[in-house]
Amino acid sequence: MTIEELEQIAESVRLENAKFDYEVNVCMDLACASQGAEKLRDALVKAVEASGKTVLVRRTGCMGPCSSGPLVRVDPEETLYHHVNADHADAIVASLGGDPVPTLQCDLNDHFDKQVRVVLENAGHIDPEKIDDYISCEGYKALLTALTEMTPNGVVHRITESGLRGRGGGGYPTGLKWGTVAKAGGDLKYVVCNGDEGDPGAFMDRSVMEGDPHRVIEGMAIAAYAVGASKGFIYVRAEYPVAVARLTTALREARRRGLLGSNICGTTFSFDVEIRLGAGAFVCGEETALLASIEGRRGTPRPRPPYPAVSGLWGKPTLINNVETYANIAPIVRNGGKWFANMGSERSKGTKVFALTGKITNTGLVEVPMGIKLREIIEVIGGGVPDGHTFKAVQTGGPSGGCIPAEMLDIGVSYDALLKVGSIMGSGGMIVMDDTSCMVNVAKFFIEFCMTESCGKCIPCRAGTAQMHTLLSRICDGSGTMDDLELLEDLCSTVKEASLCGLGQTAPNPVLSTLKYFRNEYIEHIAHKRCPAGVCNIKAAVEVLA
Amino acid sequence: MSKLKLATVWLDGCSGCHMSFLDMDERLLELAEFVDVVYSPIVDTKVFPDEVDIALVEGAVASVDDEIKIKKIRAHSKMVVAMGDCAVAGNVPSMRNPFGPEAILERAYIENATLQQQIPCVVVPKLLKVVRPIHEFVKVDVFLPGCPPSAETFHTALTALVTGGPLDISALTRFGA
Amino acid sequence: MSDAVEVKTLIIDEQEVSARRGQTILDVARENDINIPTLCHLEGLSDVGACRLCLVEIKGSNKLLPACVATVFEGMEVSTNTERLQKHRRMILEMLFAERNHICAVCVSNGHCELQTMGQEQGLTHIRLPYRNPSLNVDASHERFTVDHNRCILCTRCVRACAEIEGAHVWDVMGRGINSIVITDLHEEWGSSTCTRCGKCVQVCPTGALFDKSKVGTDHPKNPDFLPYLNLMREAQ
Numbered sequence A: 001m002t003i004e005e006l007e008q009i010a011e012s013v014r015l016e017n018a019k020f021d022y023e024v025n026v027c028m029d030l031a032c033a034s035q036g037a038e039k040l041r042d043a044l045v046k047a048v049e050a051s052g053k054t055v056l057v058r059r060t061g062c063m064g065p066c067s068s069g070p071l072v073r074v075d076p077e078e079t080l081y082h083h084v085n086a087d088h089a090d091a092i093v094a095s096l097g098g099d100p101v102p103t104l105q106c107d108l109n110d111h112f113d114k115q116v117r118v119v120l121e122n123a124g125h126i127d128p129e130k131i132d133d134y135i136s137c138e139g140y141k142a143l144l145t146a147l148t149e150m151t152p153n154g155v156v157h158r159i160t161e162s163g164l165r166g167r168g169g170g171g172y173p174t175g176l177k178w179g180t181v182a183k184a185g186g187d188l189k190y191v192v193c194n195g196d197e198g199d200p201g202a203f204m205d206r207s208v209m210e211g212d213p214h215r216v217i218e219g220m221a222i223a224a225y226a227v228g229a230s231k232g233f234i235y236v237r238a239e240y241p242v243a244v245a246r247l248t249t250a251l252r253e254a255r256r257r258g259l260l261g262s263n264i265c266g267t268t269f270s271f272d273v274e275i276r277l278g279a280g281a282f283v284c285g286e287e288t289a290l291l292a293s294i295e296g297r298r299g300t301p302r303p304r305p306p307y308p309a310v311s312g313l314w315g316k317p318t319l320i321n322n323v324e325t326y327a328n329i330a331p332i333v334r335n336g337g338k339w340f341a342n343m344g345s346e347r348s349k350g351t352k353v354f355a356l357t358g359k360i361t362n363t364g365l366v367e368v369p370m371g372i373k374l375r376e377i378i379e380v381i382g383g384g385v386p387d388g389h390t391f392k393a394v395q396t397g398g399p400s401g402g403c404i405p406a407e408m409l410d411i412g413v414s415y416d417a418l419l420k421v422g423s424i425m426g427s428g429g430m431i432v433m434d435d436t437s438c439m440v441n442v443a444k445f446f447i448e449f450c451m452t453e454s455c456g457k458c459i460p461c462r463a464g465t466a467q468m469h470t471l472l473s474r475i476c477d478g479s480g481t482m483d484d485l486e487l488l489e490d491l492c493s494t495v496k497e498a499s500l501c502g503l504g505q506t507a508p509n510p511v512l513s514t515l516k517y518f519r520n521e522y523i524e525h526i527a528h529k530r531c532p533a534g535v536c537n538i539k540a541a542v543e544v545l546a
Numbered sequence B: 001m002s003k004l005k006l007a008t009v010w011l012d013g014c015s016g017c018h019m020s021f022l023d024m025d026e027r028l029l030e031l032a033e034f035v036d037v038v039y040s041p042i043v044d045t046k047v048f049p050d051e052v053d054i055a056l057v058e059g060a061v062a063s064v065d066d067e068i069k070i071k072k073i074r075a076h077s078k079m080v081v082a083m084g085d086c087a088v089a090g091n092v093p094s095m096r097n098p099f100g101p102e103a104i105l106e107r108a109y110i111e112n113a114t115l116q117q118q119i120p121c122v123v124v125p126k127l128l129k130v131v132r133p134i135h136e137f138v139k140v141d142v143f144l145p146g147c148p149p150s151a152e153t154f155h156t157a158l159t160a161l162v163t164g165g166p167l168d169i170s171a172l173t174r175f176g177a
Numbered sequence C: 001m002s003d004a005v006e007v008k009t010l011i012i013d014e015q016e017v018s019a020r021r022g023q024t025i026l027d028v029a030r031e032n033d034i035n036i037p038t039l040c041h042l043e044g045l046s047d048v049g050a051c052r053l054c055l056v057e058i059k060g061s062n063k064l065l066p067a068c069v070a071t072v073f074e075g076m077e078v079s080t081n082t083e084r085l086q087k088h089r090r091m092i093l094e095m096l097f098a099e100r101n102h103i104c105a106v107c108v109s110n111g112h113c114e115l116q117t118m119g120q121e122q123g124l125t126h127i128r129l130p131y132r133n134p135s136l137n138v139d140a141s142h143e144r145f146t147v148d149h150n151r152c153i154l155c156t157r158c159v160r161a162c163a164e165i166e167g168a169h170v171w172d173v174m175g176r177g178i179n180s181i182v183i184t185d186l187h188e189e190w191g192s193s194t195c196t197r198c199g200k201c202v203q204v205c206p207t208g209a210l211f212d213k214s215k216v217g218t219d220h221p222k223n224p225d226f227l228p229y230l231n232l233m234r235e236a237q
Helices: A001-020 A038-052 A086-095 A109-113 A131-136 A141-149 A152-164 A174-183 A204-211 A213-227 A241-256 A287-294 A324-333 A337-341 A374-381 A416-418 A437-454 A459-478 A482-498 A502-504 A511-518 A519-527 B016-022 B027-032 B064-076 B087-088 B090-097 B100-109 B150-162 C024-030 C085-098 C114-121 C157-168 C200-204 C226-236
Strands: A022-027 A056-061 A072-075 A080-081 A190-195 A231-237 A272-278 A318-322 A351-358 A363-368 A391-396 A401-406 A429-434 B004-010 B035-039 B052-058 B061-063 B077-082 B127-134 B142-144 C007-012 C016-018 C055-060 C064-067 C077-079 C143-149 C172-173 C183-184 C211-213
Touching: A001 A131, A001 A141, A001 C226, A022 A038, A022 C143, A038 A056, A038 A086, A056 A318, A072 A287, A109 A374, A131 A213, A131 A241, A141 A324, A152 A174, A152 A324, A152 A337, A174 A213, A174 A318, A190 A213, A190 A287, A190 A324, A204 A213, A204 A241, A204 A324, A204 A351, A213 A231, A213 A272, A213 A318, A213 A324, A231 A241, A231 A287, A241 A272, A272 A287, A287 A318, A318 A324, A324 A337, A324 B064, A351 A374, A363 B090, A391 A437, A391 A511, A401 A437, A401 A511, A437 A459, A437 A502, A437 A511, A437 A519, A459 A482, A459 A502, A459 A519, A459 C085, A482 A502, A482 A511, A482 A519, A482 C183, A511 A519, B004 B016, B016 B052, B016 B150, B027 B035, B027 B150, B035 B052, B052 B064, B052 B087, B061 B064, B064 B077, B064 B087, B064 B127, B077 B087, B077 B150, B087 B090, B090 B100, B090 B127, B100 B127, B142 B150, C007 C024, C016 C024, C055 C085, C085 C114, C157 C172, C157 C226, C200 C211, C200 C226
Parallel strands: A022 A056, A190 A231, A190 A318, A231 A272, A351 A429, B004 B035, B004 B052, B052 B077, B077 B142, C007 C077
Antiparallel strands: A022 A072, A072 A080, A351 A363, A391 A401, A391 A429, B061 B127, C007 C016, C055 C064, C055 C077, C143 C211, C172 C183
C-alpha cells in the first residue's frame, strides 16, 4: 500500500458514489438505533428500489443531536430530518429532487454553527464498517505519510507542537508522554487505547469507536511508529458491543489492506492491535488498573511512579491514551501541529467532544473549540433548558466532576479554567441540571456512584466514599446536623488528598463544589428540614422524646 | 471553694467502669476533697440533679430510655465524660448491631428460654435499632476509652479534670485497655 | 548527573540522612529511627501503597506521597508528621475503626494489635464517623486457624504473604469497594481450600482477623519478623 494506492481507492469510492444522484445517510448510532433506525433504513432501501431513483442509502455513525433521533441527512443538499421512522421513508424518497419534507425537516443551525469538527469530522458521513469510506476521507493518509516521510521523532515533535493534551481527563501533554515512551529503553513497547468510558451520561468515545473506528486505529498506529511499539491493545468495555463489533471489523479490514501487520506498506514498521474487553469496572478507566486488567489481573490501580511510560504492561514501556486523543492524531499529522494549535485557548488546544445530557433541549454529542464559553454550549448549541425551567448547574467531567453554577457560565472551557472552579474536564460528560434538581441529592447520587465503583484497595476511597454517602443520606432525609456537615468537609479533604488513584482523589468534587456554590441548600435541609427543590423525602419531625 | 458536683451514670454497660472507678480505693478520699457525688447508681439519689459539674457516663445508648437519659444528662451537666469503651465506641453492646434487636430478643427470650418463652414488652424500655456511642446523641467533652479504664486512668484523668490540669488521654488509655 | 550517584543525601524531618539510590523514603526513615506509621507495609513483602497512612509531604510538591513506595532523590526534603498529615492519618484510622466491627475489648489481638496501637499513637480517643456495623462472617472451618472478617482492614498482607512467600496464592480479594473481602481460593471455606497450613498469613495479619485457634484469650502475639530473615536465607541459597 502506498499513498498513490490510497488515493486510487479514494477515487474509486468517489466514482462509485458519483453514480448516485442522492445520498440518504441514516444515523445508526445507539440512540437512533434504539428508536428504530434499522427498520427505517430497510424501509428507505425498499422505497428507493420502488422509486427507481439512484440513491445511496448509507448507514453512518452518530450525527450529534441524539434527542432529535432517528436522524436522516440527505446529501448533497444536506437536508436534516429528525424523529424519522420507517413510515416516513416513502415521503423522503419521493421528495428527492423536489422540496424537502417540511414536517420532518429540522432547523439545528444554531446547534451546528458553533461547532468545529475534528474528531467527529467523519461521524455521520461514512459507513463505519467500510474501510474504503474512511480512506475516501483521507483515511490512513496520515499513517502512510508518517511512515514514509517522517522520522518517529518528527511525529512526536508534531504532536508536541500541536499542544494536544490527553482527552481522557488528566490533560497531560500528549507529545510529552509520547516523547517519554519513545525515549524509554527496551525493544518491546506497547500502545494502549483506553476505551473504558464509564462516566454516567458520557458517550463520546463510544460514538467515535462506533462511528469512525479506523480513526482510532490510525492514531494508534502512528503512535506506535512514533514511540517504537509493535503491539497495541484497545481496551473497550463489554457494555459497548457495537463498538467492539465495529472495531473488530475495522481491524480485520485494516489488516487485509496491509495497514496493520508486518512491514506495513513495505516499511520495517510492524504493528498490530488486539481488543480487550473490560468487565464493567469503572476503575479500569484508570490507567494502571486498566493495564492490570489487560494483564489478566484484578483491575486495581497501583501507585505511580513508576508511570506506565516507564513500566507499563508486563513491566514494559507503555503508551496509554484515550480514544479521543488517538482520534485527534491523524488530522494533526495531516494538517500540521500549528493548524491544531491555532484552535482553542492558550493552554488547551484544539477541540473537545462533549456529551450533553440532562435538562437540556439538544442532548447529544457536540464538538467545540476549547475556550468556548460554557454558556454558549448550553444556551446556543444545547438550546437551553427546556419546558420553561431555569438553569441551575452543569456538571462537567463525569461523576467526579464539580457542579458549576449559573454565575460561572461565562468561563471558557479549558482544563485549567474548569479546575479553577472546582470541576474537571474529565472525559467530556456534561450534565445540565435545572431548578427541579436538589444539589444535595445530586451530590449524594454521584458519591453513591463513586462508592459502588471504588475498587476497595485504598482506605480513603473505600471507606471514605461510603461514609460520605451515609452523611449525605442523613442530610437528605432531614436527620443531618451541622456537625455532620463539618465532618463531611473533613472527609472530603482526606479522600481528595489521601486516595491512591484519580477515582478517589476526584470523588469529593461533586460534594465540594455543591458545598461551595449551593451551601444554602445543605443548610435548608439541616436547619429547616426542607428540601428547596422538593426532591428529598424529608422524614416527619424527628421523634420527640420526653 | 465549694466542691464540684459529680454524677456517674450507667446506661447500657456492664458496670465494670463503675467497679474500676471504685477500685481507686483510698484515692477516692483524695478525690472527695474536690467533689461531691450528687448522683450515681451507688448513691441513693433517684433523680438527676438540675446542675451537675461533671457527669461520668458509662455504657452505650441502646434503648429509648438511654436516649432520654443522655439528653437529660447533657442538658444538666457542664461537662460530660464518656467513661469506657461502651460510652465511647459502643463496644460489646454494639455487637448486636449487625443482627438487629429483634434477632437478639428472639435468641435470648425464645430460642434459649426453657420456660415462659416471650419477649418482654411491659415496663422494660424499647430497644433502639442500633446501639450507638453517646457522642452520636449529645456533645461529649472528654473521652476515656478502655474496657474498663483502669483505676489509675480514672485517678489521673479525674484529678486533671477537677484541678484543671493538663490531660493527655492517649498516654493513659486506649480502646480495649 | 545526580542520578548516576549511588548515594543520595536528603532531609527527613529536618534531619540530614543518606540513602542508596532506589531506596524508599520509608526505608530510609526507619534506618534513622524516624517513625512513619504504616499498616499495609511489611518488611519482606511487596508494597501496595494502599493504607495511605505513610503519606508524607515533599517540599515543593502539593501532592502527598506514600513513603513505602516513593523513592528518594538527591536534595529531597521530606516532612513525615505535619499537622496536615496527622489530620489525614487520624481520619483514615477513624475510617478503619468505623468500617467493620472492631470491638477491641473482646478481640484476640487486644494489646498487640497494630490498628489499636496506631489509634493510640495518633491520639484517637473516639470515632466521629458513624459506625457502619456491617454483617460479616467468621470462617472457622480450618482446623488450625480462623478468619474473622469483622476485624479485617484489607491490608492484603495475607494475600501477599501467601502468594509471594509461601507461593500458594490461596488468599485474594473479592468484591469491590466497601464490599471487598479477603477470600480463600474461589471463595471456598478456608478449611476445604488448597491452604498449605503454613500459617504465614496469621503471623503477618496486623489485627485479630486471622488467628490461631490453639491459643486462648488474648494470647496471640504475632511474629512477622521471620519474613525478611526468610527472604535473606532464600537469596543466599
